[in-house]
Amino acid sequence: MSSGKIQLVENAAGRLVPAEINGEKATPYLGVGKFKPTGRKNGPPIRSCADYPTDGDKQVASLKEALQNAGLRDGMTISTHHHLRNGDFVANAVFDAAAELGVKDLRWFPSASFPCQAQQIEYMENGLIHHIEGSMNGPLGDFCTRGKMKGMAVLRSHGGRYQAIQDGEVKIDIAVIAAPTADPFGNATGDRGPTACGLLGFALADSEYAEHSIVVTDNLVPFPCYPWQIQGNNIDQVVVMDSIGDASKIVSGTTQITRSPDRLLIAELTARFCDEAGIVQDGFSFQAGAGGTALSFALFLRDMMRERNIKARFVRGGSTQYLVDMLEEGLTDYILDGQTFDLEGVRSMRENAGHVNTSPFTSYNWHGKGNFASMLDAVVLGATEVDVDFNANVVTHSDGRLLHGIGGWQNCLASKCTILPIPSFRDRIPVLVDRVTTLCGPGELIDVVVTERGIAINPQRRDLTEMLRGSSLPIRPIEEIKAEVEEICGGAAEKPEFGEKVVAAIKWVDGTVIDCVRQVGD
């Protein structure tokens, strides 16, 4: 299972990608909407209730015991989730327990990893963990980029993770679900408890498809834990820990909007664009994340909506106090919550009927019979680079290092109008480039790029270009903005020197390989 010398093939986007990932054959990207596998979905093994306690009490004393009961062996796949973000204690505890059991070559399949999990580097060095399949940033991303991981990393979107589980691309042996509140039967929720995080949507697929599922909580309540987000009927064992995470790092008390005048300008231009493009109408929908620019965009929209008495039907997003305010003020009928970023979001999830729990299944899944994401009128997303063909990168910086996960980013590109509000350069690092370092999103799905120096509409969207003709907004060809940035930065940037080794594969939403990341440094 070495990724040192592997065959590369050119995919439909013109990128050279590995034909094989960690010994398994991989399908190169075929184009948007082209790959539609047939056959039947993967299924979990048949279990019988006779094998489970009739009193509903599935508690075991420790994670170590639970892993032992689950039959942990060399080479197995363990999944965890990032609901507790950078305050998570559980993923580290799982691998500490696995280390005590003396196994090796595990595949770690997190929905995302965080810098608080940097200790896994040691487990990759000593052979406990073979490789990671999940978003990586911080020290783990750096470790991977330098080519130090034994296997090849695989980065998937939230929807792509669900797809991989459903179509059998990834078989989870043991799912460990950190739950801020749970009962002994395994019903679990994230909206209550001392380490409340809001939604547990990323663990849904794992609970349904894993060979074995373990719920870990620090707030055990008597049956029933209701309302539940994870259903106990899918859970094998329940473990109680003293604390599953550091509450101060799970959700923020208050979410801050950006104070940067340049980012506020970008957010304001984005909102004005949506207005002039006819998007802001009664009954419309949008998605905005918790990033500073995205939040400010939502606030500019809010002011517009208030002024003109316009109401949204639904807003999707990482929920924050700002979206909650809009819901409670009646500016939107629903929040479709994908993850919850602050305490107000968590409170609203408990209290407001219009605050709806969603999951990658409802919003993003390739094998679903439709997706919420494609129904959105407008989505704003970030990017580390965008090229003149509107292709975008969200995982590496121009120096080639893995820095971010994909998250729901790729899945959101399906919206009716995908807008990237981004600075045209950061310090002396151009964001608008000739060709993105790593392709994550095909240009045909990216409609508009809003920078502080102008708004570029994808030429394929003639309808938008037509609608914005004569606008007072600074609409310019993307090449022109890029040329201005290069003049400011003193020419186009030199390209980084990449090594031969492929350190990570980037999956498209359908499971095909859209690009890969080469080794940089060392």
Added chain:
Amino acid sequence: MSGFGEAGKRGPEVRSDCWIGVELTSQEGLEIDIQSKVAGMYGERIRAQVTEGCAALGLKGARITVEDQGALPFTLAARLETAVRRAGHLPADDYLLPASDSCLRDSLRDRLRRSRLYLPGNEPKFYVNAGLHAPDGVILDLEDSVAPAEKDAARALVRNALRSVNFYGAERMVRINQGEMGLEDLRWIIPHNVHLVLIPKVESPEQVIAVDRRIAALEQEHDLEGPVYLMPIIESALGAWRAYEIADASPNVVALAIGLEDYTADIGVARTLEGTESFWARCQVINGAKAAGIQPIDTVFSDVEDMQGLFDSVVEAKSLGFAGKGCIHPRQIAVVHEAMAPGEAEIEKAKQIVLAFEDAETRGLGVVSLGSKMIDAPVVKRALTTVETAMKIGRLDGDWRETDSGGRPGAHKDGRTVEKGGQR
């Protein structure tokens, strides 16, 4: 020859700046060590620029260390030159980058000066995007925002910014230091596309004349066409007392500003939000400026969070007669412009008066009337100004007479006109 000089800022929190250390060596040859967060993207260019800069400065032997946090070329050039000078190497020529086309020198005496955005002179990260917020002017400040030990560094940086940075149509202003240091500042800016010089703490016309003369000398020396406009700032009781003389000191003075922090300190009172304590001084500046036929410009509004307070303050300033306000944060600019703009009703009324005036002129009538009312000449003058301003800021089309059917005198027998929306 030996000596060491350093300039710029270092450390991980620094953005868009760099630190350069220069150690002069007795033997020829440059030893250049570069650490840069953009090494993979611009490492070669940084090295080439340092080499080119040393050649321009006539520096042949030195050990040069660059710690770069994404400084743009104009910043890198300024830091290098300052470090070289501080090391004790006095170059025959400045190290100048080619002037950008966007920095061609032109401004207008009576252009709009509703907002002027202060930029600290030695802080390069604020420069490149300042013009995007569309202020009428940007002030590259060499005075209060620059520490005494960094005045030389700020001069080189401001000079380079004047040559390289596109401010997207904003008037390029520099606030110089007081006294002799301020006169010395002029050498760094006058040959490099500055539009307007703000002179701080002016208390006499002689101070203005001294600056004006030094500028004239520099223009002659460098064969420049001029003019460079002047905006004296009144910041003391004596200055306020002599406002008219100062405003009238030179034909190049186009605006007179007031600075209230120093003024209130000078008269020994606290500055309040209502500003009763400075009412006389502000009116004195307005009347001094108007008497000299130039623009009176109000002080800055210091609370960057309070946008409503800013708006109210600009409305009040406008009602007193001020033509502009100082801004210390880019988000204040749009608020200032909004508050300064004539309102819909005001424009509508002004249009009717202008049309009536033109109609009277065509028909050779000595009296302008709108319906049954006679319109006095000053009212006509004010209406013309309003219409002109509305056109300048895009609230009224240049061809509004053709596109606008309402408002012709006589359209209605009782002199009323149709209220029209949708002019914007």
